[in-house]
Amino acid sequence: MSGGERKGRVLIVGLERGLYKKMEPLLTRSLLTVDRVPKGESGLLLAAAATFDLIVLRHPLSDMALGSFLSRVHEPGARCGAAQILVLTDDTRLEEVRGLLPDGARTVMSVRQPVKLLEEVASRLLGVTPRVEARVLVRLEVNVGDKPTLVSCQSENLSETGMLLRSPVDYPLGTRVRFECTLPGERTPLRGEAEVVRHAVSEVEEVQGIGVKVIFWKADGQQQVRKYLAGRSRR
Numbered sequence: 001m002s003g004g005e006r007k008g009r010v011l012i013v014g015l016e017r018g019l020y021k022k023m024e025p026l027l028t029r030s031l032l033t034v035d036r037v038p039k040g041e042s043g044l045l046l047a048a049a050a051t052f053d054l055i056v057l058r059h060p061l062s063d064m065a066l067g068s069f070l071s072r073v074h075e076p077g078a079r080c081g082a083a084q085i086l087v088l089t090d091d092t093r094l095e096e097v098r099g100l101l102p103d104g105a106r107t108v109m110s111v112r113q114p115v116k117l118l119e120e121v122a123s124r125l126l127g128v129t130p131r132v133e134a135r136v137l138v139r140l141e142v143n144v145g146d147k148p149t150l151v152s153c154q155s156e157n158l159s160e161t162g163m164l165l166r167s168p169v170d171y172p173l174g175t176r177v178r179f180e181c182t183l184p185g186e187r188t189p190l191r192g193e194a195e196v197v198r199h200a201v202s203e204v205e206e207v208q209g210i211g212v213k214v215i216f217w218k219a220d221g222q223q224q225v226r227k228y229l230a231g232r233s234r235r
Contacts, residue, residue, distance in 0.1 A: 008126045009050065011080075012036040013043035013069075014058035019088065019111055023056070026119045032126070040064040047073050047080040054126050055080065058111075059089040059097055067100050084125040088118075112173070114198050117211070136232045142181040144169075155181065156207055160225050164200065166209040171196045176215065183228050190221040 010032055012020065020027075020036065027034045035050075037043050040061040047055070055073065059066050066087065073080050085106040089097050097108045109121060140155040142165055153165040171177065175196045182189045194212035217225070 008053040009033045010035070010122075010126070011043055011046055011052040011055045011083075013040060013055065014038060014061050015056065015088070016058065019058065022115045023118055023122065025115070026122050038062070040069045044069065044072055047078070047083075049079075051079050052083050054084045054086060054122065056086045056088065056122065059087050059093060059108075066097065070100065070106070086122060086125060114211075117198055136229055138184070138232075140181045140183070142179055144177050144179050146178060153209070156209070158225065158229070160214070160222055160229065162194070162197070162211060162213045164207065164209060164211050166207055170199065171210055173197065173199070177212070179212070183224060186224070190217065190224060191219075192217040192221055 010027060012023075012027070012034060015023075015036070026032070035046055035052075037046060040057075040063050043055070043057075046052075057066070057069065061069060070085065072078070073083065073085070075081070085101070087097050087101065087106070087108045088111045089108060091110050091112060094108060094110060101108055107121065107125065109118065136158055138155060138158050140158065142153045142155050142163065144151045144153055144165070144167070151167065151169050153167045156164040156166060173196055176193060177196065178191070178193050180189045180191045193215045195215055196210050197213045198211040200207040200209045200211065214222075
């Protein structure tokens with residue numbers, strides 16, 4: 001195993017085929033052992049017989065209430081009492097599920113979140129390294145939109161194809177916005193257009209904001225960002 005990664009065991013409960021396929025790039029990795037069952041009771045039987053590092057649930061379960069499942073998995077002395085819990089649910093049920101997840105070892109996400117984010121969050125909960133493109137933590141002032149509705153944001157990270165932004169505006173998914181930012185040590189701002197592809201998962205990222213995918217960089221902006229990222233990666 002490389003990069004200090006460790007093996008892990010994952011229990012998948014109630015995920016429909018399409019959603020399971022989203023997570024396959026992570027779940028099929030050789031470091032992980034994965035058990036997949038269709039119902040909560042089946043999951044509880046497995047959780048009583050083996051120790052899992054991560055349990056991924058599709059809410060609502062077809063055969064029991066989520067609260068009942070969680071209480072039995074994390075009851076005192078349970079084999080999976082220390083397991084991380086990731087609940088995937090519909091947008092309309094997010095607040096309902098968050099009310100059932102007071103424990104810090106439990107995370108809730110929308111099933112509509114992008115594949116990369118699902119893998120990143122699951123990887124972080126497991127303690128393994130997600131396979132992601134070159135991305136660096138960098139604080140940039142990023143202006144989004146056009147006057148008179150120009151919004152000043154701050155980047156949390158940057159890649160050639162996107163950014164995570166702290167934003168006071170909760171743009172709807174699919175919104176296309178113009179943006180402008182200046183790399184450290186440069187004078188000429190970079191400009192382009194991006195699409196809002198996700199909302200930050202506050203329980204994991206501790207950020208209120210948006211993830212944007214760059215549709216295009218104006219002029220040689222992409223080359224400048226690529227050069228900057230390469231320089232940061234060599235430090």
